[in-house]
Each structure stands twice: as structure tokens, then as C-alpha cells.
Amino acid sequence: MPPSIAELVPEYIRAFEAYTPSRPDPVLMRQYGVDHLHRLNNNENALGPPPAARKVIEAFESMRSAIYPSGDSYALRTVLAERFGKDPERFLVGNGSCEVIASVIKAFCEKGDNIITADKTFAVYEWVAEFSGFEARLIPLNNWGFDPDAMLAAMDSRTKILFVCNPNNPTGTWWDRDTMERFLRGVGGRAIVVIDEAYCEYVDDERFPDGMELMERHKNVVVFRTFSKMYALAGLRVGYVCGQKEVVDYIRRTHIVYSVNAMGQPAAAAALMDDAEHIAATRLMVAEAKGLLLPAFDELGLNYVSNAGNFVMVETPASDSLIYRQLMRRGIMVRTMTGFRFPNWIRISTVQLPVMQDFLAAFREVLAVVGGDPA
Amino acid sequence: MSASTSNHSAQHQLVLELPSDTAFLPSAAAAAENAAQVFGLDRNGALRLALAVEEFFAYLCRHAGREEPIRLTLSDGGTLTRADFRFRAGEVSLRALNFAASVDMDSGEDAELGLLVAARTTDRCGLTRSGPDVFHVSAEVDRAYPEAEPQSAPQHLTAPLRLEPAPASGVVQHAALLAAGRYPARLRPHSFSRPARFADMVATGQYQVLLALDTVGRPAGLICWRNSGRRAVVFSGPYVFDPALAQDTARLLTEGFLARVARTEALCAFSERPTEDLPHGWFEALGSLTLHGAPDGGDDGKGEAQPVDQPAFFRHLREDAGAAVWAHPDLFPFLRREYDRLAFSRDLLAAEPTAPARLPAHSLLATTLDRLRGLAVLRPMLDGRDFEANLKAHVEAIREQDMRDILLHLDLAEPWQGALFPALSACGFAPRLVLPHAGDSDILVCQHAPVHS
Numbered sequence: 001m002p003p004s005i006a007e008l009v010p011e012y013i014r015a016f017e018a019y020t021p022s023r024p025d026p027v028l029m030r031q032y033g034v035d036h037l038h039r040l041n042n043n044e045n046a047l048g049p050p051p052a053a054r055k056v057i058e059a060f061e062s063m064r065s066a067i068y069p070s071g072d073s074y075a076l077r078t079v080l081a082e083r084f085g086k087d088p089e090r091f092l093v094g095n096g097s098c099e100v101i102a103s104v105i106k107a108f109c110e111k112g113d114n115i116i117t118a119d120k121t122f123a124v125y126e127w128v129a130e131f132s133g134f135e136a137r138l139i140p141l142n143n144w145g146f147d148p149d150a151m152l153a154a155m156d157s158r159t160k161i162l163f164v165c166n167p168n169n170p171t172g173t174w175w176d177r178d179t180m181e182r183f184l185r186g187v188g189g190r191a192i193v194v195i196d197e198a199y200c201e202y203v204d205d206e207r208f209p210d211g212m213e214l215m216e217r218h219k220n221v222v223v224f225r226t227f228s229k230m231y232a233l234a235g236l237r238v239g240y241v242c243g244q245k246e247v248v249d250y251i252r253r254t255h256i257v258y259s260v261n262a263m264g265q266p267a268a269a270a271a272l273m274d275d276a277e278h279i280a281a282t283r284l285m286v287a288e289a290k291g292l293l294l295p296a297f298d299e300l301g302l303n304y305v306s307n308a309g310n311f312v313m314v315e316t317p318a319s320d321s322l323i324y325r326q327l328m329r330r331g332i333m334v335r336t337m338t339g340f341r342f343p344n345w346i347r348i349s350t351v352q353l354p355v356m357q358d359f360l361a362a363f364r365e366v367l368a369v370v371g372g373d374p375a
Numbered sequence: 376m377s378a379s380t381s382n383h384s385a386q387h388q389l390v391l392e393l394p395s396d397t398a399f400l401p402s403a404a405a406a407a408e409n410a411a412q413v414f415g416l417d418r419n420g421a422l423r424l425a426l427a428v429e430e431f432f433a434y435l436c437r438h439a440g441r442e443e444p445i446r447l448t449l450s451d452g453g454t455l456t457r458a459d460f461r462f463r464a465g466e467v468s469l470r471a472l473n474f475a476a477s478v479d480m481d482s483g484e485d486a487e488l489g490l491l492v493a494a495r496t497t498d499r500c501g502l503t504r505s506g507p508d509v510f511h512v513s514a515e516v517d518r519a520y521p522e523a524e525p526q527s528a529p530q531h532l533t534a535p536l537r538l539e540p541a542p543a544s545g546v547v548q549h550a551a552l553l554a555a556g557r558y559p560a561r562l563r564p565h566s567f568s569r570p571a572r573f574a575d576m577v578a579t580g581q582y583q584v585l586l587a588l589d590t591v592g593r594p595a596g597l598i599c600w601r602n603s604g605r606r607a608v609v610f611s612g613p614y615v616f617d618p619a620l621a622q623d624t625a626r627l628l629t630e631g632f633l634a635r636v637a638r639t640e641a642l643c644a645f646s647e648r649p650t651e652d653l654p655h656g657w658f659e660a661l662g663s664l665t666l667h668g669a670p671d672g673g674d675d676g677k678g679e680a681q682p683v684d685q686p687a688f689f690r691h692l693r694e695d696a697g698a699a700v701w702a703h704p705d706l707f708p709f710l711r712r713e714y715d716r717l718a719f720s721r722d723l724l725a726a727e728p729t730a731p732a733r734l735p736a737h738s739l740l741a742t743t744l745d746r747l748r749g750l751a752v753l754r755p756m757l758d759g760r761d762f763e764a765n766l767k768a769h770v771e772a773i774r775e776q777d778m779r780d781i782l783l784h785l786d787l788a789e790p791w792q793g794a795l796f797p798a799l800s801a802c803g804f805a806p807r808l809v810l811p812h813a814g815d816s817d818i819l820v821c822q823h824a825p826v827h828s
Binding site: 123319 | 506629658691693696
């Protein structure tokens with residue numbers, strides 16, 4: 001008999017579980033019998049895109065859909081170069097930062113190599129390494145944050161990339177300038193250091209290190225940024241990587257061109273034009289939301305973790321997946337944290353106060369329902 | 376005939392392609408006996424496996440499709456040797472794959488109960504399907520391991536505890552004996568009483584284990600789990616050794632276990648042997664099964680005098696995306712109650728039995744027998760006009776094998792399976808549990824009414 005299909009598949013693919021995204025809102029609403037759904041699961045910016053980006057989106061002509069976009073996001077890279085005072089060739093734009101994660105790993109890793117990151121952080125670094133057949137060395141968080149010394153201790157001659165999520169999703173912790181500098185000196189150029197700054201615009205603290213500046217002194221530093229979070233363009237999928245020209249040139253060799261769509265490129269460029277007010281308004285919304293949630297969690301006697309970023313993590317007295325289902329029945333969608341290796345925690349995106357109030361009312365109801373369950 | 380050997384995934388394998396011809400029966404049996412001895416079975420164990428292979432092969436020669444060879448894979452499972460036959464079966468012969476299939480008396484052959492002959496000589500065997508008409512029949516014989524005396528747990532362990540994800544074999548064996556000293560046989564894997572076997576099962580990946588150690592490295596607790604199908608893990612424990620530290624130990628182990636399985640292909644974790652130390656609030660209660668266990672209590676001879684209600688716990692490792700399930704309307708009250716209690720979003724679709732005229736004459740049931748646990752699990756594979764009679768025959772044949780617990784799993788992704796419930800009910804099965812996402816969709820576990828002896 002011929003081999004089964006499974007026998008044709010590498011072991012590291014057979015052992016990997018494909019990520020299953022949540023179903024479309026109308027499907028979920030029908031399934032859970034609700035007439036509304038507050039999305040508090042993906043850390044989207046509920047204010048929507050900055051005004052200039054909105055204008056670009058609203059003015060997009062349907063006939064432009066017939067034309068291929070710029071294959072290498074030429075105009076957007078030019079805007080990024082002006083914004084950060086760097087050569088456009090030092091930027092590589094992808095279909096969200098997940099795509100550039102894959103490009104970096106493909107560029108630097110070969111059989112037998114490993115990457116290092118934290119055990120409780122954004123899962124895509126680990127996933128891409130594993131389904132590509134590379135070892136992901138996962139370092140436990142220390143006091144909710146990345147542990148620089150343990151990461152350095154885990155390095156060996158086959159370590160090619162260290163991923164630092166700064167601020168970390170989902171704990172919001174971040175390394176300050178001194179910690180980052182000490183870490184980069186410890187790496188000593190032996191491997192690529194990816195600093196994922198997806199949530200950097202939410203940090204308003206002068207001690208926060210700027211990866212764009214660090215890469216000028218540490219040639220092995222690569223920075224990821226995204227338009228999906230602060231800039232509220234998650235639906236258009238635009239992220240980018242910036243590094244030294246030589247580093248980016250190698251990454252470009254593994255990167256798929258034409259992957260960023262024709263509406264996303266100009267919308268992202270426009271978002272950078274008038275972002276000051278937008279960032280201030282978003283930070284205010286997040287602060288107000290946390291000002292409502294955190295005292296309520298204190299009152300409920302629940303542990304929580306709230307640092308930088310537009311999200312809060314709270315420990316629940318029952319399985320997070322049960323809490324999820326119960327909240328869905330009340331029109332609230334949160335992120336369960338078992339997949340982040342925080343079983344019995346949920347993460348809530350922080351949005352406008354009325355929605356946060358709805359969440360709290362539903363959450364209190366759910367706790368009353370599940371509180372008496374003995375197991 | 377062709378043969379090959381491999382060391383795939385660190386496990387030795389011998390693979391034979393055998394024409395469907397009884398002339399090759401000695402070849403199959405000799406290969407099984409030889410491979411089993413090379414893989415570590417003693418002479419008795421090797422002969423038991425060879426006998427099963429002989430019976431299976433003879434059986435398949437009579438009933439499998441002849442157009443393609445039968446593939447026999449003999450695998451070193453570390454603590455066991457497995458014989459797996461992969462073959463293509465035409466619809467005509469499927470009836471014969473029922474474990475309780477009687478050979479037609481009119482044909483002049485003896486009226487032996489089909490594959491049950493082979494099942495008697497092995498520790499576990501079963502029928503599975505991997506394609507529209509591709510089937511596997513497999514048998515396992517365990518290596519012999521010495522039994523060891525359970526040990527009393529040391530008192531006054533010192534906190535803080537820490538997790539040891541990769542304990543040495545000696546530490547695993549010691550911890551298994553400590554658990555055997557504190558928990559009754561029904562709440563722990565049989566291999567805890569044969570600790571070298573348990574350590575080998577861990578070394579070969581049949582079990583995964585996490586240990587909690589105290590400040591000076593003494594075992595404070597243990598939790599272990601294994602894969603159950605592609606998308607679920609089943610766990611036993613947590614076992615805690617110092618009652619004064621029970622809560623901390625159990626929580627540390629449970630949290631560590633969930634962190635280990637959270638980013639694997641598993642969608643759900645189910646309890647297999649949950650202890651009373653399972654921390655509150657981490658799992659959802661699905662219900663319970665009434666289990667009698669093996670008549671001789673398995674390998675430690677301490678059978679349960681009375682049936683025991685064993686609770687079942689569940690935890691989803693992902694966010695539930697909702698699903699549609701098929702079930703006979705008679706099941707709706709049970710399912711509605713359970714889904715509502717568990718807050719699962721499910722569309723209940725009515726599955727009515729297929730008209731007899733549209734069914735093939737014969738149904739097919741897959742049977743898995745676990746002698747150590749006295750447990751038989753039935754899974755419908757094909758519907759047929761004789762389903763109810765076939766199921767009754769299976770129950771009788773299994774009871775004759777001294778199996779005291781019989782479960783039947785219905786995959787509610789399949790309308791025809793959902794529609795079988797009236798036949799199950801007529802044969803003495805009652806719905807007991809819904810296992811979310813345990814099959815292609817949710818699995819409904821039905822239990823046969825216990826035998827009163």
C-alpha cells in the first residue's frame with residue numbers, strides 16, 4: 001500500500017496544531033444567542049484609525065483593486081524613513097508583523113539552530129520556529145517580565161535570534177534602557193536581537209528604550225512595529241521591520257513581495273502624519289478604562305497584571321475557557337490565557353468606558369454563576 | 376512479500392508487506408515472535424503476540440480485500456510490542472471485522488467469535504479506521520516488569536516547591552511508589568506498582584510527567600498525562616505526598632501541566648484518574664461513570680469490592696468556537712441540559728435513523744479491550760440493518776470476556792451515529808457524559824447497565 005498522507009509530513013509539522021482564529025462576529029452572535037458583541041480579545045484600538053488614515057480609506061477607489069500594490073511598499077518605506085531619519089532600504093514592510101517574524105527566522109536559522117524567547121509571551125515567535133523545525137528555547141518570566149540573565153545563559157553557538165517583546169504581551173512589562181543596554185552588551189553581537197515594539201506607543205515613560213535608536217549602536221538589533229495596535233489598522237495588516245541595511249537585506253531575500261495591500265500602504269503612511277492627537281486620545285481612553293477596571297478587580301479580590309499596553313490580565317476563580325463561554329453568552333469576547341501559559345487568567349482589551357462598564361457587569365454575573373462550582 | 380526495518384522516532388519498527396494469502400501465515404507469526412523478543416518481550420510474551428498475529432492474519436486473509444497486500448508493522452513501544460495490521464477492506468467483508476462476528480455456520484467453518492480469539496492472548500487490542508476503507512487492527516503485549524512495594528511518603532517536606540519537568544528515571548520510580556503508597560489502585564496508573572515500567576513509559580513518551588520537588592530535591596508530588604487521540608490529553612493525579620503541602624503542591628502541578636499542554640496540538644484535557652487533590656476551579660465537572668474495574672483488580676490484585684463513581688473533569692485549552700452536533704431527538708433533553716450547564720454553544724440537529732432499505736445489511740463496531748482495567752470501549756464505524764443485534768452480540772461477547780465495564784462512544788459530528796441512540800437504549804446503554812471536542816466533534820459517552828453478580 002502507498003504511504004498515508006501523514007507519513008509524507010515532517011514530524012515537526014505533524015506535531016503542530018494549526019491556529020484556529022475566532023469565527024466572524026455574526027456567526028458567534030448567532031451561536032451564543034446575543035444581539036451584540038464587544039470585542040475585547042485582540043487589543044484592537046476601539047477609537048479607530050487616525051483621521052488622515054480614515055480619509056485615505058474612505059477615498060479608496062474600487063478600480064485600484066485591479067492594480068497590484070507596490071511590491072515593496074515603496075512610498076510607505078519612504079515615509080517611515082523620513083519619520084525615523086533612516087534610509088528607506090532599512091525598512092521592510094510585511095502583511096502584519098507575523099509575516100516579518102517568519103521572514104527573520106527563515107533568513108537566519110538553519111537546521112540545528114535555536115531561538116530564545118520567553119515562555120509567556122506572544123506565541124508567534126515560538127510557533128514559527130517550531131513549525132519551521134527549529135528549537136524554541138523558552139525562558140520563564142521573572143516577576144512577570146522577560147529575564148535577561150536567564151536568556152543570556154540559555155544562549156549557545158547555535159542561538160541565532162533572541163526575541164524580546166517590549167512591552168510584553170500579555171503582561172505589559174518592559175525593560176528600561178539600562179536593562180536593554182546590559183542585555184545587548186551580554187549578547188555581544190553573537191545573535192540577532194529582535195525587539196518587538198508592537199505596543200511601544202502606549203508607553204509614556206522616558207526610561208523606555210527606543211529600538212530605533214539602539215540599532216545605531218548595536219548592529220544586530222532588529223525592531224518590529226505594527227500599525228495594527230495603536231494605529232487601528234489591524235484589518236489592513238501592515239507591520240514592518242527595521243534594522244541595519246545589511247541585516248534587512250538578508251531578511252528581504254526570504255520575504256514575499258506584494259504581500260501588503262494597496263489600501264493598507266497609503267493608510268499606514270497617512271496614519272503617521274497626524275498621530276500625536278490620536279495617540280494622546282488613545283492613551284487617555286486606556287487610562288480611563290484601567291481606572292475603572294483595576295479598583296473593581298481589587299473589590300472582587302482578584303489578582304491582576306496591568307502595565308503598559310491597552311490590555312489588562314486578571315486571574316479568574318474558574319477555568320478561563322469557561323469564563324470565556326459565559327461572557328460570550330452576555331455579548332463580551334475576551335482572550336483566554338491558557339494558550340499564553342497563564343491558565344485561569346483572561347486578558348481584556350481596554351476600550352471606552354461604557355463598554356468597560358458592560359464588561360464589568362457581565363463579569364460580575366459570570367463570577368456569581370461559576371463561583372460555586374467545586375471543580 | 377517485502378520487509379523493512381526503521382528506527383523512526385527512536386522506536387524500532389519492522390514493516391512487512393504480506394500478500395493476502397495464508398501461505399504467508401508462518402512468516403507473519405515468525406516475524407512477530409522474533410521482533411517481540413528483540414524488542415524486549417520474554418518468550419511467553421513473544422509467543423502471545425505471535426499467536427495474536429497468526430489469528431489476525433488468518434482472519435484478514437479470509438476477509439480483507441485481496442487486491443492490495445496487508446501491511447504488518449511490528450513496533451517497539453518501549454514497555455510493549457505492538458503489532459498493527461493496515462489493510463483495505465471491501466464493503467462485503469466488513470462484517471467480519473466485528474469482534475463479535477460469528478462465522479456463518481452454513482459455510483461449515485467453526486463458530487468462533489472472530490477477532491476475540493486473538494484478543495484473549497494480548498493485553499490490549501482494537502480496530503481503528505484511517506480512511507474510507509482503510510482499517511487497522513492492532514494488538515499489544517506488555518513487557519514483564521517486577522512489582523515493587525509502595526512507599527510511605529516522607530513527612531515535613533520543605534517549601535517552596537519547584538517543578539522538575541525532566542526528572543531522572545530513578546526519581547520517577549521513587550515518586551510512583553510514593554503515589555502508590557498514598558492512593559488506591561483505581562486512582563493511579565497500574566504501572567505505579569511496577570515503577571520501572573512507569574519510568575520506561577515516560578522515557579518512551581507514552582506518559583509525560585511533571586514532578587514537584589521540595590527545597591532539598593525530595594519528591595513532593597506528581598502529575599502524569601498521555602495523548603488520547605490527536606486532540607486531547609488525559610491526565611492522572613495530581614498526587615501529593617505531604618498533606619500539609621497538598622494545596623500548594625496540587626496547584627503547582629496542575630498549573631505546570633496546563634502550561635505544558637497549552638501550546639500543543641491538544642484542544643482539551645480530560646481526567647482519567649482524578650484525585651481528590653485536584654484543585655478547585657481549574658476544571659469543569661462533566662459528570663461521572665460507574666466503574667467496576669477488572670475482576671482481579673488488574674495487576675495488583677486489589678479489585679474494587681463495590682462499583683465506584685468516578686468523576687470526569689474537563690478543561691478546554693482554547694476558546695470554544697461553537698459547533699453543530701447531530702443527535703436523535705430522544706437525546707435532546709440530556710444534551711440540552713449538559714450543554715446549558717457547561718455553557719457550550721451547540722446547534723442541536725435532529726438525526727433520524729436511516730431507512731432500513733437504504734442501509735447495508737451489516738454494521739461494524741470497533742472494540743477496544745483493556746484487560747487490566749476490565750474496560751471495553753465500543754465505537755460504531757458503519758451503520759447497518761443489523762446494528763441493534765450486532766451491538767447485543769458485542770455486549771454478550773464482551774461480558775463473556777469478564778469485562779465488567781462497557782462504554783460506547785458516539786461522535787456527534789456524524790448524523791448516522793447520533794441517530795443510533797434508540798438502538799443503544801434498547802441494548803441497555805444510557806447517556807452519561809458529553810466530552811467536548813473529543814472526536815471530530817463532541818463525543819457522547821454511553822454506559823452499559825452494570826452487571827449484578
